[in-house]
Amino acid sequence: MAPRAGGAAGRLALLLLLLLLLARPAAAAPDDSSAEAAEPGLNATVSTELEFGECTVTCGIGIREVLLTSGCPGTEAKCIVRVEECRGPVDCGWGIPISGGLACVKMPCIYIPPENRFKYVWKMLIPNKTAHVLPNDSAVMEVCRDTHSVTFQCETQENGNRIASIKYTVYATTEMQTKKSRRIEGGQSRRITADAVLVFSLVTGIIVAVGAISAMIILWSVVKSVWESKSGQHNQDKKLANRSSLSNVE
Known part of the structure; x- marks a missing residue:
């Protein structure tokens, strides 16, 4: 009987040990899941609400501010996060040449610094004909007036794409x-x-x-005449009254 009791006790101890070993990962699992569940909560507290400012241009390429509306340092309601490029319609219409004098003018293309980042294609526009591409590839072109008016166009390109275009007329x-x-x-x-x-x-x-002065003079003359006539009649009435009183005394 003793060996059987010892074997049963050993099997019971082994079973308890296995149960403890199996229980440890199960107990650790809730801790890991709770840690993983806490991470989204921490990320959710970081607010990245952004507001975009107005573009500096209405056509072509410009820049704008990107503002953070939450989480700014101090008591600032908004703070600048970065400055980025912004794009508008490609066609910028007609520009006005910069005149350094009566003989020659300068015409700038549409670009933002650095200007060597872009490619510039200058064209001479001829009515009812294909535009003539000029060898000039600078951001600013200077031309002198000819005997007739000439229309120029500058295309600003980036990676083969046209991002801005502007025209100028140089009068004779x-x-x-x-x-x-x-x-x-x-x-x-x-x-x-x-x-x-x-x-x-x-x-x-x-x-x-x-006219106003004449009217005032005439009005004053009329008033004066009326006043004098009333004053004379009053004096005459007074004299008549005195005469009648004297005759009554006599």
């Missing part, structure tokens, strides 16, 4: 002189018109002032 020297003379004549005519309006206003003001 004779047309510039004609426009200048027209501006001078227009300025003179506006000056003459302004002078005429000023003279008319002054004359009208003088006439109104003279």
Whole structure:
């Protein structure tokens, strides 16, 4: 009987040991799951709400600010996270050449620094014909006026894609002189018109002032005449009253 009891006790001890070994991973599992569940909570507390500022351009390529609206240092409601590029419509329409004088002008392409990042394609636009590509590939082109007006176009390209385009018209020297003379004549005519309006206003003001003064003088004369007539009649009535009183005394 003793050996059987010892074998049973041994088997019982071995069974308890196996149960303990199996129970340890099961007990550790909740700890790992709770740790993993806590990580999303920590990440959820970090807010990355962003707000994008206005683009510096309405066409072509520009820059804008990216603002953080939560989690800024100190008491700031918004703070700048970064500055990034922004794009608008490719066609920027017509530009105005930069005139350094009457003979020559400069025409800038659309770009942001650094300018050597982009490729610039200059074209001469000819009515009813294919545009003529010029050898100039700089961001700013200088041309001198010819005997006739010429229209130019600059395309800003990046990685073979057109991201901006702008046109310029360089007027001929004779047309510039004609426009200048027209501006001078227009300025003179506006000056003459302004002078005429000023003279008319002054004359009208003088006439109104003279009329007002004359009306006041006439009104004063009428009032004075009425007052004098009333005063004379009052004196006459008084004299008549004194005469009648004297006759009554006699």
